[in-house]
Amino acid sequence: MRIGVFVCHCGSNIAATVDCPSVAEAAKLFPDVVFATDTMYACSEPGQDGIIQAIKEHRLDGCVVASCSPRMHEPTFRRALERAGLNRYMLEMANIREHVSWIGKNKELNTGKATELVRIAAEKLRLNTPLFANQFDVTKRVLVIGGGVAGIQAALDCADAGIQVIMVERETSIGGKMAKLDKTFPTVDCSSCILGPKMVDVAQHPNITLYAASEVEEISGYVGNFDVKVRRKATYVNWASCTGCGLCMEKCPSKKSHDAFNEGVATTTAINIPFPQAIPKKAAINPEFCMKLQKGKCGVCAKVCPTKCIDFEQQDTIVSEKVGAIVAATGYDLFDWTVYGQYGAGRYPDVVTSLQYERMMNASGPTSGHIQRPSDGREPKRVVFIQCVGSRDKSVNRPYCSGFCCMYTAKQAVLTKDHIPDSDSYVFYMDIRSPGKGYDEFTRRAQEQYGVQYVRGRVSMVYPKGDVLVVRGADTLAGTQVEVEADLVVLAVGVEASKGAAHLAEKLRISYDQYGFFMESHPKLKPVETNTAGVYLAGCSQGPKDIPTSVGQGSAAAAKVLTLFAKDKLESDPQVSSVNQNRCVGCLKCTMTCPFGAIKDVKDRAGNTKAEVIETVCQGCGICTVTCPHGAIQLQHFTDNQILAEVNALCQPELEF
Amino acid sequence: MSARTGVLTEGRELRIVGFLCNWCSYGGADTAGVARFEQPTDLRIIRVPCSGRIDPLFIMRALVSGADGVLVSGCHPRDCHYAEGNYYARRRLELLKQFLPITGIDPQRFEYTWVSASEGARWQDVVTKFTNRIHDLGPAPRMQGGSGYDELCLKQIEEGVKQGAACPCHKERAL
Amino acid sequence: MSTLEQLKEQIRKALPDLDVVIGWEQGYDAMHATPLFIREEADIDRLIWSPLCVHSLGTYLTGLTKSSKVQKVGLVVKGCDSRAIVQLTQERMIPRENVTLFGVGCSGCLSHARLEYKVEQGGHYVEDMHAITFNGDKVEVAVDGGVESFDFDTVCLEKCLTCRFPNAIATEHFAGEEVPVAPKREKAPSLEAFEKLPLDERFAFWQDQMRRCVRCYACRNTCPMCVCRDHCISTSRNPHWVSQEASTAENFMFQMIHTMHLAGRCIECGECQRACPVDLPIMLFRRTMVHAVKDTFNYVSGADPEATPPLLTFKAEEDNINERGW
């Protein structure tokens, strides 16, 4: 190999404390170095031209540039090499500015150090090989998992940009939690009035295929080329012909079915359409409560259905879709509040969750918007809200803040006053967290204008007394114990990742935290990306957030998808791992430690298992290289031998110069 | 020209090898440079993409070949650019740290730590403390000599025989 | 029925479905056992089971089951031997379904090295030993026309003193009674003694020992967990970790590779040290790593077929690793 060394003065940035000419002089004695010089500004036009000229003149195969940090100018010098006809990976840099001249004043020591850094770089370069990027096609279709407001936003943005969207929603209707809400803070506008049109857009958009009552069964492939299998769960109704007329619901005799949409505040029929604005507006049978499916008797719905679409024999089906990107927007679920036995949750009917309360206030809810006590239907005159139930509480392993409970509690207290003008509301809180446009003003209005009583402190217990509930807690501001008699207690239950989120994350090969929330690639700089290329996050699946932020993230995820799809072909970075199939014994340990699922198992001709790196997925971390005891999988550009050459360059005693 | 491995004279450098991940600690060292945070000069940095790329055997190789100290630095746990690299690194490096004493190599000669790209001052602190520590320990002892009955060995046997001890090859037999 | 008879019976029944069963037979003299490859029923008569059966037969496994035609292999295993199989299974290094294990309970195996030392100390020649009987806590050796008696604990393998797995685990068959788990020591006495030395003396010790290594790779080749065979990085050029230079430092580097590659995998069978022709106490390295793994990850290798080896996984918050402050 013929190596050229260029030692940059960086004006006086380097030259002031490093004897650059003598570094270059010393480098001439290194193995394979045929040319070495010092240069004023290597990165400048003339500096780069000098490098290019030297490459041509001295028929160099590779260059060491000793200058600033490679994090700064590696791309610059790589381009210069390319312009001279060399492969960009035939460059090594020695960082003699940030790591030498700027941090030490002793010129002799600095010069020695700089020389050794050049030596390391040259030794590594001797083992460099040209690397070439691979190109591959992109399937310009996107899968959106979860049809809450975040997923809806992402889907509509992509669809409007002309991208085919596959939306998979677990429930029989999209809309997520927002569809259940009555009004939304801080503007107190009707939730379904703003969400409804968007849901309709999803249904009508020519670019969106909606699979409701469906879940992702399996995902394989990689960015640009995912293969997805979707399980369409049996609804026992042929949706192609169901018109959503609702006749079946009227006649179904099983009227005590669990009503998930109404959070169990009321019951519904075994065959039902969850709410009037449902999208798709199709009936589905809940087999647990269907008398025909349970006992073989009934079948009333099949008789009344005008389009004859009831099918008791229906089975789950699997459909396959090819997509190039995935947006995970599976939202949240409420924490299991029954662990708070001291609040009587689950035992006293008049202790309800915040989401149940939303349904009780909602004009299209089971009580038509009249707030009633579940126990006796009486209108409550005094409502007590308890915040942070399952949030900021280490004792139940929920140390985090659920973010929006302070705000919706204020909203619910305000709405309570609107519904029942002669009512009083109390809020037990830890801190009021209302950072957001118009948010703090809103919580103040609740207190000042609506007279909501805020008590700072934790509630220790709730117990029944006659037909009211006594809420006992501390008022930490007054330093006293307080007891409030309440007709109704609303728990602001904290949120956690939606059920099965961790399971889905495994399929997506993305990380999730201990609460099941999906992990973004970088907490600040890559909030909607994941560590799996081509998989993006939106909404509460990544962590608690309110509607505006969820929508913003939906759009952000869509922007990422569109950016990805802006190219017809993707290029993979060649600094990836590669398996020497002769050495590989097929133990697949590397597949266990690779964080990106970038290694698959293949069979060689003799039928032996071997590892193979999917170049487009590999991120080039090299975790696998250390995992493999046989050194069979080597990270290109950072192979064992390359790093060993650097170590040996530093640590071998014969290296006197 | 420069200070040599294993030779300690006043003000001379010792051989300290650093393995730094590209995204955090290498960036942190850059940040320290940009801020002109002065540091001892002994350290030579080898850049790797991720602390998960650092095979503990690289450290062993360096120590066996004459490094007086080895410093590893990566992204803080949870901040790994590759999500999990430093978690694996932590397990591997911790085992090495605990293993070293049995070899007689002072575990103080090896350290691993986490420094982010913004922590220039912390990097200065780490380098300074580690370099001082290595200087306090002095040059590391080296495994010397060839294999089998080379000169060194023969000399020892000779001495052993003089003192009436048996051939050294059998003295640990009953261990 | 004695353990041996039961074992033979089990092998006899299973043999028709197996290509080979590996056990032990009497070796070249009364003092030694040696591996026996049972291919036909007649071979079964040669099978023995005694404290002479020291060899961990699992070491044959990776070679055998990877050979061109997949073989069905039977293996007689003591407690420690069975851990090797479990660990190999955890690592998917062997097609476990092709392996049939015949487990036994073991009350300890003989350390030829320790016994020979004692016999020599008694003024005899090792070559003159011509019979050995194991009698409860005693070992009786016929030598020079007389009989020397030793406490078994003083001549057993060191690993047997700390053994927590005397009974083979996760086997298809088990012969004889289970042996009570009763480790006599927490830590190997040799390691305990060595740890009392200051660092510089330890280093000097290894300097002295490692020079003697003849790089025969017997320690590696006999290790049931060293599965790389032809691809061991200690002898390859790409990657090129160790130079072929015959030097103390390179010999030591090889031991470091072996030890690091056995981190979280070594099942403390002690075969590496037993195999060493120049008696290097390399179990000091292995045992230290085993303790480090146990202390840090609370992991015991080869104990649970379902467990994930500690270096193939992690916890975001490690239980026993304290981030060092600066």
Ligand SMILES: Cc1cc2nc3c(=O)[nH]c(=O)nc-3n(C[C@H](O)[C@H](O)[C@H](O)COP(=O)(O)OP(=O)(O)OC[C@H]3O[C@@H](n4cnc5c(N)ncnc54)[C@H](O)[C@@H]3O)c2cc1C
């Ligand atoms: C009581 C209460 C009141 C609130 N009031 C307000 C308010 O006034 N203003 C405000 O800004 N915010 C409010 N919020 C917060 C608001 O609900 C959320 O910000 C918003 O719903 C988040 O939307 P999302 O799409 O991320 O999640 P979700 O609404 O939870 O939607 C997720 C969707 O994904 C589906 N899904 C889940 N898992 C899967 C799977 N594996 N496969 C397929 N589909 C799946 C779910 O069925 C659901 O349809 C309130 C929250 C609560 C609890």
Ligand code: SF4
């Ligand atoms: S590359 Fe290495 S770790 Fe991966 S399967 Fe092959 S031998 Fe095992």
Ligand code: SF4
């Ligand atoms: S370098 Fe290895 S571990 Fe890292 S992403 Fe690529 S294949 Fe996976």
Ligand code: SF4
């Ligand atoms: S290193 Fe030694 S003790 Fe450990 S498994 Fe291998 S042979 Fe057994």
Ligand code: SF4
């Ligand atoms: S020492 Fe390591 S590379 Fe060599 S055979 Fe054993 S495990 Fe494989």
Ligand code: SF4
């Ligand atoms: S068996 Fe002993 S002599 Fe042979 S390589 Fe191993 S340590 Fe060296």
